[in-house]
Amino acid sequence: MQLIRTITNEPLYHEILGNGLPVYILQKPGFQKKYAVFATRYGSLDSEFEVAGRGIVKVPDGIAHFLEHKLFEEEEGHVFQRFAQFGASVNAYTSYNLTAYLFSTIEYFPEALTELLRFVQNPYLTAENVDKERGIIEQELRMYDDNPSRKIYRNLLNALYHKHPIRIDVGGTVESIQDITVDLLLECYHLFYQPANMALVVIGDFDPHQIMDLIKAQMESWNYQAQEIKRIFPDEPDTVCKPRVEQRMNISQPRYYLGLKGTVHHSGRELLKQQFAVNMIWHSLAAKSSPVFERLYNSGLINDSFGASFQAAPRYAFSVIGGETEDPDKLDAAIREAITELKRKQISSDLVERLKRQSLGSYFAAHNSLDYLANSFIVHLFNGTSFLDVPKVIESLTADEVNQFLQEELDLERSAVSVLLPE
Amino acid sequence: MDFIRHQIADGINLYLCETDKFTTLTVKVFVQNSLTAETAAANALIPMVLVQGTRSNPTRLSLAQKMENLYGSALGADVAKIGERQIMEFYFDMVAPHLIPNGDQVLAEGLATLGELITDPLVENGSFKQEYFQQEKTNLGKLVDGLINDKRAYAVWRAVKHMCKDEPFGLYKYGEREQIDQLQPEFVYQQYRRALASSPIDIFAVGPKLDQLPDMIRAWQWQRTTVQQLPPVTTKRDIREQEIHETRDVQQAVLVICCRTEQQYLSPDYYALMVANGVLGVYPHSKLFLNVREKASLAYYVGSSLEGTKGLITITAGIAPQAYQQAVDIIREQVAAMQAGSITDDELERTKIGLISGIRSMVDDPGSLIDRNLIGIVNQELRTPQTVMDSIAAVTKEQVQQAAQGIKLDTIYFLSGPKGEN
Numbered sequence: 001m002q003l004i005r006t007i008t009n010e011p012l013y014h015e016i017l018g019n020g021l022p023v024y025i026l027q028k029p030g031f032q033k034k035y036a037v038f039a040t041r042y043g044s045l046d047s048e049f050e051v052a053g054r055g056i057v058k059v060p061d062g063i064a065h066f067l068e069h070k071l072f073e074e075e076e077g078h079v080f081q082r083f084a085q086f087g088a089s090v091n092a093y094t095s096y097n098l099t100a101y102l103f104s105t106i107e108y109f110p111e112a113l114t115e116l117l118r119f120v121q122n123p124y125l126t127a128e129n130v131d132k133e134r135g136i137i138e139q140e141l142r143m144y145d146d147n148p149s150r151k152i153y154r155n156l157l158n159a160l161y162h163k164h165p166i167r168i169d170v171g172g173t174v175e176s177i178q179d180i181t182v183d184l185l186l187e188c189y190h191l192f193y194q195p196a197n198m199a200l201v202v203i204g205d206f207d208p209h210q211i212m213d214l215i216k217a218q219m220e221s222w223n224y225q226a227q228e229i230k231r232i233f234p235d236e237p238d239t240v241c242k243p244r245v246e247q248r249m250n251i252s253q254p255r256y257y258l259g260l261k262g263t264v265h266h267s268g269r270e271l272l273k274q275q276f277a278v279n280m281i282w283h284s285l286a287a288k289s290s291p292v293f294e295r296l297y298n299s300g301l302i303n304d305s306f307g308a309s310f311q312a313a314p315r316y317a318f319s320v321i322g323g324e325t326e327d328p329d330k331l332d333a334a335i336r337e338a339i340t341e342l343k344r345k346q347i348s349s350d351l352v353e354r355l356k357r358q359s360l361g362s363y364f365a366a367h368n369s370l371d372y373l374a375n376s377f378i379v380h381l382f383n384g385t386s387f388l389d390v391p392k393v394i395e396s397l398t399a400d401e402v403n404q405f406l407q408e409e410l411d412l413e414r415s416a417v418s419v420l421l422p423e
Numbered sequence: 424m425d426f427i428r429h430q431i432a433d434g435i436n437l438y439l440c441e442t443d444k445f446t447t448l449t450v451k452v453f454v455q456n457s458l459t460a461e462t463a464a465a466n467a468l469i470p471m472v473l474v475q476g477t478r479s480n481p482t483r484l485s486l487a488q489k490m491e492n493l494y495g496s497a498l499g500a501d502v503a504k505i506g507e508r509q510i511m512e513f514y515f516d517m518v519a520p521h522l523i524p525n526g527d528q529v530l531a532e533g534l535a536t537l538g539e540l541i542t543d544p545l546v547e548n549g550s551f552k553q554e555y556f557q558q559e560k561t562n563l564g565k566l567v568d569g570l571i572n573d574k575r576a577y578a579v580w581r582a583v584k585h586m587c588k589d590e591p592f593g594l595y596k597y598g599e600r601e602q603i604d605q606l607q608p609e610f611v612y613q614q615y616r617r618a619l620a621s622s623p624i625d626i627f628a629v630g631p632k633l634d635q636l637p638d639m640i641r642a643w644q645w646q647r648t649t650v651q652q653l654p655p656v657t658t659k660r661d662i663r664e665q666e667i668h669e670t671r672d673v674q675q676a677v678l679v680i681c682c683r684t685e686q687q688y689l690s691p692d693y694y695a696l697m698v699a700n701g702v703l704g705v706y707p708h709s710k711l712f713l714n715v716r717e718k719a720s721l722a723y724y725v726g727s728s729l730e731g732t733k734g735l736i737t738i739t740a741g742i743a744p745q746a747y748q749q750a751v752d753i754i755r756e757q758v759a760a761m762q763a764g765s766i767t768d769d770e771l772e773r774t775k776i777g778l779i780s781g782i783r784s785m786v787d788d789p790g791s792l793i794d795r796n797l798i799g800i801v802n803q804e805l806r807t808p809q810t811v812m813d814s815i816a817a818v819t820k821e822q823v824q825q826a827a828q829g830i831k832l833d834t835i836y837f838l839s840g841p842k843g844e845n
Contacts, residue, residue, distance in 0.1 A: 142741070364447075365518055423672060
């Protein structure tokens, strides 16, 4: 086990096990809660891949998320029940890039961790239980259909991208999940749930050596199928698919989002730099500390829902800016003008320093949350970046670099608008 | 991890929890008011206007830039509703002073700014700055209209409103649209002055080295008069079941069942009710999750929550419209089963351990560590995590059954799409 220290000087142990699974153990002295997340690099983007002997397979939309639901069922009953006896709360989520299984507990940490590692290793799928799950997931998807934030975002990604699987909702659709079968679920399971494609992060106040021994013991019995994963991604043009999409919904006032396609940096420091630099740029434009925000807010064009963010991973990069507004067209013009103006004037080195302070402060504050720490670790690991490098990368950013990102990433030529209007 | 009380002024208490555990220092200020139809909208508007600017930082831009320079500190305000009280809440959150350069200076400036935000607003002609008042009045109105954007929250709110139409609890925490539209600047400013002078105020802080805080907070511009005595929560005993159906353009129907109970925070058997609610619908091992979701496959979410001050249990489920009767029947059966004593040892133990874990994990988060006291300040009886955990551990199956027998269905509310559609 290798010992590293975090920025707050907490000990972090790391080892890549014999079967290829990277394990991180972070000690948090004084914390009651203990947290573990076991994740696989398998999300909604992995919709097409090559399987030995079967050639290229395209799976129904929403299958990674469906599989996530199903792993909670065991022959002896529901996984929830077993965690309940430890007072642990167990959950899972699926994103574009990953599926994560997690729990937090105060007591019985070794028992709960054993349970987590065990149930993720043991799929129990029958035609009957897969059908039953379809009913539950259908209600989950219908709930999202009534959620305006999700709707406007989904429409925006469909406008920005032509073929990229990011267009697909993580959960798929009520129609697409009808095609999901036991065989398909198992095929995906065996391909993507193998230790070298996964990672485990545990955080809490415990003896790291004891925990590592437990993890190793649990991993020995795993009878996984080592296979090479060949993901297939369609060639996505640089241009946007549609410049504008509009939809009507039962909402109180219109919503406007502008999306901008970014440059894809596949991994490492470049990706990390891009993530922080572009988010700082948007902060300078769209946060409450921005004169642009002040002006738009005072003119009644935006409210506190207004904001901007940049998301980047090895397979995609895009920005979103907007919020609720009474006049989407007027807001559209104002935002485009503000972006053009910012690119012309550039960001001063004083402002870059203030933005760096802000980013660094948030990074420190985030160390209070075990959930945030564990999940950030996993996301960084899968992106080929390092959570521990964040402060160094923030500190190293220069005004020149930030302004270069400003010119490259805030490209109105590669933008699309998504609008929701009240019925 | 307990709080130590310091008296700041008449009716103003400061509770300090000094600890090195966190990477942050958090301060929250709660100003308590009665929830009334006359003042709800004004009380909701006050924090929104205050965050627009203070006397020495007259715009939200200057406030936001100041916070950024203080290493991304956060300063803000909101309104909460606990029982029949409306609470204005103000907060300041910074990176722990020992982790940043000039940390003590950041703390002093940040805390002084929080003090200004609450006690020293931007005043023009004896009232709030007119422009800020008008702008935030418009925003508050839109915020209230926006409830419809979250169908689940909207449905819960409509159900509560039907159930408590003659009780203060039936008022929305941000006020009603009609009251907001009628707000006058003089009235709101007077209400602000009244609250600052006479409302009970409780301040909580969690972080390292807090010894300077009592003096820093005493130095704020408090102008206290006599402290108001706020009325206790109302209770209704004559309960008649009612069914309400509302139609909206929704993909998924939302079922809300509001129940009254016979226990409240100050009742001796309150924790039996808390356990009963847990057995019924808080956890994935609870009866509602197992029977409505896992067995009948009717819902993705289904659960119950307890409002302890008023003693209300609210059950919600997102279902297909045609599943209405089946879902209502299953929920009734599950409540009836508990009333008949059908509670297994596993259910009882898992619920207790779940509740106790929840309380223990609150001490790992500064915000939760503070917020868990809100119910205590409203009911004028703060309880330590240990007291609460001991009380939960002592609850017996018979007590849970007895508490469950007090659960009475009051309002069954259903929000669904137009007939014939999904």
